[in-house]
Amino acid sequence: xxxxxxxxxxxxxxxxxxxxxxxxxxxxxxxxxxxxxxxxxxxxxxxxxxxxxxxxxxxxxxxxxxxxxxxxxxxxxxxxxxxxxxxxxxxxxxxxxxxxxxxxxxxxxxxxxxxxxxxxxxxxxxxxxxxxxxxxxxxxxxxxxxxxxxxxxxxxxxxxxxxxxxxxxxxxxxxxxxxxxxxxxxxxxxxxxxxxxxxxxxxxxxxxxxxxxxxxxxxxxxxxxxxxxxxxxxxxxxxxxxxxxxxxxxxxxxxxxxxxxxxxxxxxxxxxxxxxxxxxxxxxxxxxxxxxxxxxxxxxxxxxxxxxxxxxxxxxxxxxxxxxxxxxxxxxxxxxxxxxxxxxxxxxxxxxxxxxxxxxxxxxxxxxxxxxxxxxxxxxxxxxxxxxxxxxxxxxxxxxxxxxxxxxxxxxxxxxxxxxxxxxxxxxxxxxxxxxxxxxxxxxxxxxxxxxxxxxxxxxxxxxxxxxxxxxxxxxxxxxxxxxxxxxxxxxxxxxxxx
Ligand SMILES: [Zn+2]
Numbered sequence: 001x002x003x004x005x006x007x008x009x010x011x012x013x014x015x016x017x018x019x020x021x022x023x024x025x026x027x028x029x030x031x032x033x034x035x036x037x038x039x040x041x042x043x044x045x046x047x048x049x050x051x052x053x054x055x056x057x058x059x060x061x062x063x064x065x066x067x068x069x070x071x072x073x074x075x076x077x078x079x080x081x082x083x084x085x086x087x088x089x090x091x092x093x094x095x096x097x098x099x100x101x102x103x104x105x106x107x108x109x110x111x112x113x114x115x116x117x118x119x120x121x122x123x124x125x126x127x128x129x130x131x132x133x134x135x136x137x138x139x140x141x142x143x144x145x146x147x148x149x150x151x152x153x154x155x156x157x158x159x160x161x162x163x164x165x166x167x168x169x170x171x172x173x174x175x176x177x178x179x180x181x182x183x184x185x186x187x188x189x190x191x192x193x194x195x196x197x198x199x200x201x202x203x204x205x206x207x208x209x210x211x212x213x214x215x216x217x218x219x220x221x222x223x224x225x226x227x228x229x230x231x232x233x234x235x236x237x238x239x240x241x242x243x244x245x246x247x248x249x250x251x252x253x254x255x256x257x258x259x260x261x262x263x264x265x266x267x268x269x270x271x272x273x274x275x276x277x278x279x280x281x282x283x284x285x286x287x288x289x290x291x292x293x294x295x296x297x298x299x300x301x302x303x304x305x306x307x308x309x310x311x312x313x314x315x316x317x318x319x320x321x322x323x324x325x326x327x328x329x330x331x332x333x334x335x336x337x338x339x340x341x342x343x344x345x346x347x348x349x350x351x352x353x354x355x356x357x358x359x360x361x362x363x364x365x366x367x368x369x370x371x372x373x374x375x376x377x378x379x380x381x382x383x384x385x386x387x388x389x390x391x392x393x394x395x396x397x398x399x400x401x402x403x404x405x406x407x408x409x410x411x412x413x414x415x416x417x418x419x420x421x422x423x424x425x426x427x428x429x430x431x432x433x434x435x436x437x438x439x440x441x442x443x444x445x446x447x448x449x450x451x452x453x454x455x456x457x458x459x460x461x462x463x464x465x466x467x468x469x470x471x472x473x474x475x476x477x478x479x480x481x482x483x484x485x486x487x488x489x490x491x492x493x494x495x496x497x498x499x
Contacts, residue, residue: 081132084143086123086150092138097127099140107148111214119153122213157212160223162285163203168223169216176207179220183227187288187338190264195292197333202287230283239275244268252279264339289337293347300326302355312363316462323358326351369415370456372435374499376413377459379443380404380466380477389489398487399442399480406447406475408466411459413441413479413494418455418463427478428470431463437499442480445472 082097083090094100104125111119138146158176159169170176184199226232237248245268249259258281260268266277302323312318328351335343380402387401412433419440420432427444431451434440447467451457468475481490481498 078131078133081130081137083128083130084147085126085128086147088124088126091150092143092146093130093132093136094140094143095137099143100125100127103140103143103147106144107151110148111151111153115155117156119155122152122154123150151214153214154211155214155217157210157217159208159210159212160227161206161208162201162227165285167227167285168218169210169212170220170223171217173207173209175220179224180205180207182220182224183286184288186224186228188290190339191290191292195294196290197293198289198291200289200291202289202337203285205286227285228282229280230285231280233280235279237277237279239271239273239277241273243271243273245271248277254279254281284338287337289335289342292334292336293331294334295329295331297352298328298330300328300351300353300355302326302357304358304360307359307361308364309361310364312361313365313367313458313460314363315367317360317362319358320361321357321359324356326355327353368458368460370458370461371415372437372439372499373414373459374437375459375497376441376481376493376495377411378494379411379413379441379479380408381411383408383477385491386476389487389491399444399478400490401476401478403474403476404466406466406468409462410443410446410464410466410477412457412461412463413459413481414439415458415461416440416456418451418453418457421449421452421455424470426471428472429464429467430470433457433463438484439498440482440485442478442482444478444480445469445476447475 081093081095082100083093084100085091104121108119108121155171157169157171158173159166160176160179161167168179170179184201188196188199237252239248245256245259248254249256252259254262256268259277259279262278262281266275271277302325304323306317307320328349330346330350331348332344332346334341335345383402383404385400386403387397389397389400391397410431414433414435416433416435418431419434420430422429424430424444427442429446429449430442430444431446431449432440432442443464445467446464446469449464451461451463457463466475466477472478479490481488481493
């Protein structure tokens with residue numbers, strides 16, 4: 001046996017097992033041959049096992065690779081999938097057809113929980129065979145959202161009707177009521193809340209329970225906007241440098257009033273670059289009438305009473321007592337419709353300060369004819385001459401200065417036609433009268449004048465008041481007499497028949 005082992009070990013290094021087996025010496029005993037055979041079988045088994053392992057590794061690597069390509073985004077493979085159709089429209093693709101049913105059920109349950117009523121989905125769901133790459137497949141989680149955005153069901157909702165016209169459907173009665181209140185407050189927010197007596201709508205506004213598609217249910221804010229504007233149209237303008245309401249309105253063929261009414265919260269005088277203006281003129285579906293109690297103070301006019309004296313002409317008058325306005329407190333109910341006043345009703349009126357009558361003194365004499373008499377009277381009786389006609393400090397004084405208190409009455413020296421009444425350079429406020437026959441008179445530095453160009457005046461008519469307007473050092477009348485335009489000395493004409 002020992003001999004055999006040596007031989008075997010030597011041959012093992014150089015030859016394969018079959019050769020060893022063939023070259024086994026005859027001397028080997030039967031038993032030893034059996035042992036060797038056993039050994040050979042064992043070796044072959046190991047070999048087969050290794051081969052099997054290699055093959056299966058290849059298969060595994062292969063299938064892992066396939067799997068990799070299939071599970072990662074690539075353009076190589078389109079494999080079997082299922083298309084989900086909602087109401088005939090393909091909305092997505094999935095790998096497993098069996099996930100559709102439970103997802104629909106889950107959506108239905110969730111909606112029922114949220115709305116608290118039994119709902120039946122009204123969509124038609126279909127599933128068809130298709131092929132898709134992984135990138136085109138909708139995951140199970142996403143399928144829920146994709147389907148939910150498409151589902152339609154009927155729910156009990158609340159429709160807002162204005163004069164029978166449905167202007168929007170909201171999900172609850174509470175939301176509908178709040179919505180109508182918010183429309184009303186849109187038209188009342190600008191008012192002092194304590195002044196509001198009543199808020200009504202001209203139209204018949206009703207909230208009705210309706211069975212509606214969930215897709216018809218609107219956000220209350222959206223419905224509010226729609227009711228106020230009367231449209232869903234949106235058109236905005238961002239204010240740029242140099243813009244005014246006027247130019248913007250003109251550019252968009254709107255009237256100024258339209259642009260103002262489209263922007264009730266914006267002040268036309270204070271727009272700034274970057275401000276957003278609405279260009280859609282609102283035509284509200286609703287007319288909100290707001291009755292407000294307002295209290296205002298108003299001026300109460302005074303009366304004028306006359307006192308008659310014989311020494312004055314009947315077209316002359318002087319104020320003896322100055323009139324004073326009174327004040328009354330007026331409480332009224334003002335009705336405004338969508339912000340525009342439509343009526344005002346006075347409830348109470350209380351005079352809190354009485355007016356004081358004005359007393360005027362006037363004459364009883366008929367005035368003389370309004371034309372020149374040919375005789376000049378003193379235009380400012382009881383005055384003193386402060387500067388005479390003629391050469392004066394290197395110049396020439398073209399009239400006679402007559403000093404008297406500011407406000408004193410200046411009379412026309414003779415009748416005639418007023419040919420100038422107003423500011424006249426260094427003369428200040430001035431009146432010039434044409435008396436005919438080439439004679440005119442000028443009355444300068446007046447504080448006030450009571451006639452206008454073209455007026456016909458009689459002799460002695462009060463035409464103005466003494467003042468210090470123009471180039472003057474104090475209150476006085478600068479009186480001029482002109483003959484064919486040339487100034488002559490007034491001292492030679494006052495109290496004189498001049499023509
Ligand atoms: Zn003068």
